[in-house]
Amino acid sequence: MCCKTNHRFLLLYASQKGQAKAIAEEIYHQAKDSGLEADLHCISESDKYNLNSEKDPVVIVTSTTGTGEPPDTAVKFVKEINDKSLPSDHLSHLRYGLLGLGDSEYTFFCNGGKIIDKRFQELGAQRFYEVGLADDAVGLELVVDPWIAGLWPALHQEFASRKKERNHTEEPPSLCADAVCNSCINSRVERLKLEVLGVNNDLLAKAVTKSELPLQGSQPSLFHSVPPLSQLALNVPALPPEYLEVHFQESSEQDPSLCCVSESSIFQVPVIKAVQLTRDDAIKRTLLLELDISKTTFSYQPGDAFNVICPNYTSEVEELLHILGLSEKKDYFVCLKVKAGTKKRGRFYAFTMILHVILPLRREEKTHFVCTSWISYLMSVAKQKQK
Known part of the structure; x- marks a missing residue:
């Protein structure tokens, strides 16, 4: 070249x-x-x-x-x-x-x-x-x-x-080499112009054919957008390549509980106070929550950290499973494994960019209901999570 x-x-x-x-x-x-x-x-x-x-x-x-x-x-x-x-x-x-x-x-x-x-x-x-x-x-x-x-x-x-x-x-002789290179490039550009012209003609013919199709009406769909969505400048990330294999296995447990979510002990405590610390127009809302742990038995000291596990609304969980066509398999175990030959083993995408599932450590299998109830934050903005 x-x-x-x-x-x-x-x-x-x-x-x-x-x-x-x-x-x-x-x-x-x-x-x-x-x-x-x-x-x-x-x-x-x-x-x-x-x-x-x-x-x-x-x-x-x-x-x-x-x-x-x-x-x-x-x-x-x-x-x-x-x-x-x-x-x-x-x-x-x-x-x-x-x-x-x-x-x-x-x-x-x-x-x-x-x-x-x-x-x-x-x-x-x-x-x-x-x-x-x-x-x-x-x-x-x-x-x-x-x-x-x-x-x-x-x-x-x-x-x-x-x-x-x-x-x-550089010395003047180098200009000669540049001239030869430019001549070669210009020749290739001319050929590309001819090729693009042919492609544009094909696209124009397809566009004319498409314009003759009847309108689909004003109802929004995957092929037709309506205001205000159609007027927005959207920045949608490209669909990532598949990194995971998803396998379903029927569960023998009748009632999956919180023991599937955490390895450590879990205490159910009430929230006695909630104060919003940020303004209403803040990008991220920060809340001060007070929990009543007077009836718990665990010990702690300054500097310790603890996790708060909150479920999603059951109605939203059921609706999401219905949309995904998983209602009949809500009690099945879900096993996620990295596909063989994956180059980026540190990047995991669970199901889709809409349902973002983070599995706890040392646990590979959860039921759909447990995943969507306790592990997924259904109302969060979809984002690519890397571990």
Whole structure:
């Protein structure tokens, strides 16, 4: 192929539970479709890359753990760049983009990414792309997906700028090679125009045929939308590939109870007070709940954490099972397993993007009724959850 160029960039990830790694792998696969080559490494694999001599753009995806610390895999990396003996221009040759993952329910939101970004700036590194901070409390994909989509034009612009700078410093003979390359490209563009023209003619014929079909009326359907929905700009994520196998097994238990939901003891206690702490127009509503635990027998001390298990309304559970065609199998066990050959074992999608099921640890089987009653938050906004 004429003037074929591999635009390489270094892609590093610092992951605690696999979220950052899964996102970095997604970037790695999308890079090929964008005509780019990602050199993917865990940030702890310092023997496979060297930022001190790195000439290509660097993209970093990092999560946050603990009380705002970088992941364990990035501890050594952060320690090295925090060396006080490093000069202020130590990384002045570096151009980078950074995506931080965090949870705004914690005090130090995305602090792992902020630590690296701040130190890079102090060492003279420059951003070629804006920093992205994704919030797991509202859905990582709300920031991750647009950030990845914007990464490709930012990288292409970065490579174009570098090429322009090289052209100013190269000798005149290089212009001849550029002319040959441009001639080859122009020839290919002309052929593409002819091909596209043929495709457009086919599409036009299909469009005319479709316009002759009778109108479907004003009732909304999968093929026909009505205001106000049709007037909204919707950002619907693409259907993800299948990662799970779902098997149904008839249950011998007549009445699945809460013992299926938690390994530890469960106490039923009343809510004696509920106060809304946020304003009505707040993005996230925060409530102060007081529980009466005077009649419980468990012991606790300051710093301990406990879980609150609340069921969905039975009517909503029954309606959802009916919509999914699972009413007759509501007491069947559901067994979810990762499909063989799955590349991203850290990413799980349960059933659909509408029904988001998180299974408790050490439990692989639950009935449909238990899943929809006690494990799924049916009224939450659908989001891609990574573990």
